[in-house]
Amino acid sequence: MYEEFSFIEQKLEPLTFGNPAARELKDDCSFFTNINNLVISVDNSIEGIHVPLGTDVKVQARRAVLRALSDIATFGANPLCIFSSICIPHDYKTNFFDKIAIGFKEALIEYDMFLAGGDITLYEGPLSFSITVLGSDGIKNMGRNGAKKGDLVVLSGNIGSSFIGLKLLKNEISKKQVNDYTFLINKFLVPFPRISLGKNISHFSTSIIDISDGLISDLNHICLRSKLGAKINLDNIPILEDAKKLIDAKIITLKDLITAGDDYELLYTIDPKDSINIDEGSVIIGEMHEDNDYKVVNISNEIIISDKDLKGYKHF
Amino acid sequence: MYEEFSFIEQKLEPLTFGNPAARELKDDCSFFTNINNLVISVDNSIEGIHVPLGTDVKVQARRAVLRALSDIATFGANPLCIFSSICIPHDYKTNFFDKIAIGFKEALIEYDMFLAGGDITLYEGPLSFSITVLGSDGIKNMGRNGAKKGDLVVLSGNIGSSFIGLKLLKNEISKKQVNDYTFLINKFLVPFPRISLGKNISHFSTSIIDISDGLISDLNHICLRSKLGAKINLDNIPILEDAKKLIDAKIITLKDLITAGDDYELLYTIDPKDSINIDEGSVIIGEMHEDNDYKVVNISNEIIISDKDLKGYKHF
Numbered sequence: 001m002y003e004e005f006s007f008i009e010q011k012l013e014p015l016t017f018g019n020p021a022a023r024e025l026k027d028d029c030s031f032f033t034n035i036n037n038l039v040i041s042v043d044n045s046i047e048g049i050h051v052p053l054g055t056d057v058k059v060q061a062r063r064a065v066l067r068a069l070s071d072i073a074t075f076g077a078n079p080l081c082i083f084s085s086i087c088i089p090h091d092y093k094t095n096f097f098d099k100i101a102i103g104f105k106e107a108l109i110e111y112d113m114f115l116a117g118g119d120i121t122l123y124e125g126p127l128s129f130s131i132t133v134l135g136s137d138g139i140k141n142m143g144r145n146g147a148k149k150g151d152l153v154v155l156s157g158n159i160g161s162s163f164i165g166l167k168l169l170k171n172e173i174s175k176k177q178v179n180d181y182t183f184l185i186n187k188f189l190v191p192f193p194r195i196s197l198g199k200n201i202s203h204f205s206t207s208i209i210d211i212s213d214g215l216i217s218d219l220n221h222i223c224l225r226s227k228l229g230a231k232i233n234l235d236n237i238p239i240l241e242d243a244k245k246l247i248d249a250k251i252i253t254l255k256d257l258i259t260a261g262d263d264y265e266l267l268y269t270i271d272p273k274d275s276i277n278i279d280e281g282s283v284i285i286g287e288m289h290e291d292n293d294y295k296v297v298n299i300s301n302e303i304i305i306s307d308k309d310l311k312g313y314k315h316f
Numbered sequence: 317m318y319e320e321f322s323f324i325e326q327k328l329e330p331l332t333f334g335n336p337a338a339r340e341l342k343d344d345c346s347f348f349t350n351i352n353n354l355v356i357s358v359d360n361s362i363e364g365i366h367v368p369l370g371t372d373v374k375v376q377a378r379r380a381v382l383r384a385l386s387d388i389a390t391f392g393a394n395p396l397c398i399f400s401s402i403c404i405p406h407d408y409k410t411n412f413f414d415k416i417a418i419g420f421k422e423a424l425i426e427y428d429m430f431l432a433g434g435d436i437t438l439y440e441g442p443l444s445f446s447i448t449v450l451g452s453d454g455i456k457n458m459g460r461n462g463a464k465k466g467d468l469v470v471l472s473g474n475i476g477s478s479f480i481g482l483k484l485l486k487n488e489i490s491k492k493q494v495n496d497y498t499f500l501i502n503k504f505l506v507p508f509p510r511i512s513l514g515k516n517i518s519h520f521s522t523s524i525i526d527i528s529d530g531l532i533s534d535l536n537h538i539c540l541r542s543k544l545g546a547k548i549n550l551d552n553i554p555i556l557e558d559a560k561k562l563i564d565a566k567i568i569t570l571k572d573l574i575t576a577g578d579d580y581e582l583l584y585t586i587d588p589k590d591s592i593n594i595d596e597g598s599v600i601i602g603e604m605h606e607d608n609d610y611k612v613v614n615i616s617n618e619i620i621i622s623d624k625d626l627k628g629y630k631h632f
Contacts, residue, residue: 007436011417012400015424015431021397022432030399030432035452036351042399042448044435081337083346083358084328085401085446101327108331115331116338116346119360120323125441130401132358132448136351 026225027143028071028210029135039138041071047127051189052169057096057127059189061103064129069111069193070210070264075142076202077135079111079195084118085130096127111195139202147207147226151269153286154205154278156197158238159215159265160257161187164246173251178242191264197279198266204277205268214259216296216305218267223294226269232286234258235299255305258296342541343459344387344526345451355454357387363443367505368485373412373443375505377419380445385427385509386526386580391458392518393451395427395511400434401446412443427511455518463523463542467585469602470521470594472510474554475531475581476573477503480562489567494558507580513595514582520593521584530575532612532621534583539610542585548602550574551615571621574612 008025016022021032032038045064047053069079084104088096108114116134165188167173168181175181194210201208207226209218215237223230239257246252269288270278278284286296296305324341332338337348348354361380363369385395400420404412424430432450481504483489484497491497510526517524523542525534531553539546555573562568585604586594594600602612612621 007413011413012420012431012434015417015420017424017430019397019430019432022430025431025433030397035354038351038354040399040433040448040450042401042433042435044401044403044437046403046437046439046441049437049439081335081346083356083448085358085360085448087360087362087441087444097323097327101323101331104328104331108333114333114335114338115328115341116335117341117356117358118328119358119446121360121362121365123362123365123442123444125362125403125444126439128403128439128441128444130435130446132356132399132401134356 023143026145028074029138031075031138031143033140036136037138037140039072039075039077039135040132041068042130042132043068043071045129045131049126052166055189057099058103060127061100061129062107063189063191064131065104065107065133066191066193067212067264068131068133069107069195070191070212072133072135073194073198073266074208074210075135075138076199077138079113080134080136081114081116082108082134083116083132086118086120087123087125087128088120089127090122090124111193142202142205142208144207144209144222144225147222147228147269147288148271149228149288149290150272151206151288152272152275152284153219153230153232153288154268154270154282155215155237155285156194156266156282158240159211159263160239160243160260162262163257163260164243164252165189166262167252173246177246177249177251180242184242188262191262193264194266200279201266201268204274205270208266208268211263211265211267212261214261215263215267216259220294222267222269226288227292228288229291229293230286230288232296233299234296234304236283236285238283258305339459342461344390345454347391347454347459349456352452353454353456355388355391355393355451356448357384358446358448359384359387361445361447365442368482371505373415374419376443377416377445378423379505379507380447381420381423381449382507382509383528383580384447384449385423385511386507386528388449388451389510389514389582390524390526391451391454392515393454395429396450396452397430397432398424398450399432399448402434402436403439403441403444404436405443406438406440427509458518458521458524460523460525460538460541463538463544463585463604464587465544465604465606466588467522467604468588468591468600469535469546469548469604470584470586470598471531471553471601472513472582472598474556475527475579476555476559476576478578479573479576480559480568481505482578483568489562493562493565493567496558500558504578507578509580510582516595517582517584520590521586524582524584527579527581527583528577530577531579531583532575536610538583538585542604543608544604545607545609546602546604548612549615550612550620552599552601554599574621
């Protein structure tokens with residue numbers, strides 16, 4: 001079976017015909033330096049794949065836009081507008097249309113964007129959004145390929161909360177087992193694209209990615225693009241009290257949290273001299289090194305995850 | 317049941333927040349005069365909806381791009397690049413990926429474009445493409461709203477061939493009943509976006525639309541946007557010899573041809589003084605008038621279609 005990444009790399013990347021805007025299809029966005037530094041990304045959000053079946057349609061619509069926006073953050077761009085391709089199942093409920101419009105509206109107002117166009121089709125399939133998002137004034141030299149040997153690896157916030165939120169929504173973890181149920185499910189249902197942070201760090205970060213596939217998998221993208229390895233100190237990775245409790249109770253593992261996706265925090269690298277510039281919410285979790293290997297170690301320097309199990313979290 | 321148009325008009329149009337780039341969601345494209353006259357359109361192409369089930373995957377991929385491109389022609393823009401959202405059924409055949417890439421490649425090379433990005437998801441649904449196409453250097457004052465009283469209505473080529481092609485593909489018309497089987501099915505399977513023509517006529521046309529929903533329905537869009545009526549002379553509408561044969565044999569009707577979609581010819585209006593500028597393939601089929609009514613008449617001036625039956629051809 002083909003995997004998403006090999007299809008993209010072997011079959012689709014040649015179709016960029018080397019145009020630099022496409023960035024070899026290896027970044028979160030395309031970046032048009034010849035068109036006002038326009039940044040564009042496309043993200044699918046499908047019921048039953050990206051959100052559990054039965055998720056409120058308004059929430060699905062809003063989340064679809066917010067997820068797409070997260071990519072824009074990685075180029076320090078200003079959200080401009082969206083195009084929405086919507087495929088609606090034939091047996092839709094009458095309130096679907098209102099809910100889609102309300103969900104879009106919330107996200108658009110929150111990020112000062114407008115709806116610029118799209119397409120709608122009724123079909124025999126799940127409710128599906130494909131959101132094309134445009135951002136203006138992206139910052140050059142961002143993306144995943146600029147990390148240097150010795151750069152520090154920085155994370156913009158705690159991770160794994162979205163994973164726990166999803167488990168709660170699917171009743172795989174009980175509401176009683178956590179303190180902050182609403183916060184956790186909202187981490188999954190209402191992504192917080194790091195637009196402002198993206199702009200702030202764009203002046204000194206050497207590479208950047210948003211964590212959609214999981215910390216481990218997404219850091220691996222930076223390693224591969226930057227042709228470097230990385231060493232991450234597990235104990236530096238910020239996780240919530242609720243996550244610690246669930247790990248202690250052996251309901252989840254720390255590895256779950258660092259391989260799970262949908263956090264939409266930014267993972268970025270900086271020259272050590274810029275460590276004074278990182279914001280309060282960001283945490284240094286490791287560093288880039290010249291060897292191609294990549295490992296996550298615990299406080300005793302024992303390897304917890306190595307190159308061999310860099311699978312991460314795949315939607316595909 | 318909500319219809320596509322009322323959902324767009326009542327629920328989605330307000331989300332443009334009056335931004336002129338969105339053109340009230342009433343044109344084929346968005347048009348960013350503040351970003352290098354960039355033109356953007358999004359088009360869904362779904363197996364079983366836009367093409368018959370079982371259509372070769374390469375053909376589906378190529379057609380998805382060509383259809384989206386046709387919108388770009390209406391702003392006289394130069395094709396620049398595409399973004400492809402692809403949803404692939406779980407039970408895909410192993411050669412799907414190769415075929416998608418080949419289909420894209422053919423369309424991209426033909427129109428000197430590149431693939432700039434996208435997203436891919438495996439799901440429980442039909443093979444589905446949503447293509448976002450970018451065109452550069454669009455022409456201002458195009459779109460559907462500029463027709464004036466007394467303007468002539470012009471059609472860029474014959475219509476209904478795609479309708480017959482689709483009937484042939486679905487075996488609703490037998491191969492033996494037509495002379496030019498390959499031409500007809502290709503009119504459906506391989507749309508010919510009128511890019512060059514769009515650029516040529518952009519200097520004098522007063523309004524423009526591509527015929528995707530059917531001549532009657534699409535002319536009605538121009539009427540509504542331009543707040544005018546139109547009178548079309550049925551006998552001036554160019555149709556093929558094969559179409560005439562099928563009408564004579566009572567297998568199809570002329571009304572089928574003028575209400576069927578997927579022709580991707582351009583329908584445009586011009587000041588009568590510019591009639592010397594239209595190209596050889598284009599034909600004057602009627603004129604715009606001040607009354608809001610809209611009718612198609614035959615050679616004896618009998619009304620064949622009036623406002624009341626302007627339904628056209630809907631994918632949705």
